[in-house]
Amino acid sequence: MNRQESAETIALQALGWLAGNEDLFPVFLGATGASVTDLAASAKQPAFLGSVLDFLVMDDAWVIAFCDAVNLPYTAPMQARAALPGGEQMNWT
Template sequence: MSPISMSRAAAEEFAALVLSWLTEDHARIGGFLAWSGLAPEELRAGLAEGTLLPAVLDYLTLDEAMLLEACQDLDYPPETPMTARQSLPGGEIIHWT
């Protein structure tokens, strides 16, 4: 069975929604900033450089409870974060043969 895919644009849109969801709660965004090592003012620069959105999805996938909560709040299926991450740079699936 082939993996479900998502366009890069759709993956970026989803990751931006997750980032917005993170910023709605001080504990969530604080956890992301601590994990990423970014200062709040560096969020905009990361968005402009295109490096932030993959990190947002990496962070979300570290905590299943948070992932499920985000997907429920955003009304997406729970497999969406991984599908989106695979569509962004550095998220390619490696097939071992």
């Protein structure tokens, strides 16, 4: 599995985790503008998967809860985000 495929897998795990969180899932849908019916099609798009990880990494508590739930290191979501479209590090020098 290449780096982007691995990142997409982590993002899909995050999406599943969010969907199972009845308090956080509506917040995610509101923040992304996605609807439940959009999710199946959107989940195939690397840019959308990047937005899933963008949302997740907004709060350390969410990252910790997700990583604990799926047995990943706490750095995995940010590393996965970097491998998806729009996740490149900016160089300001």
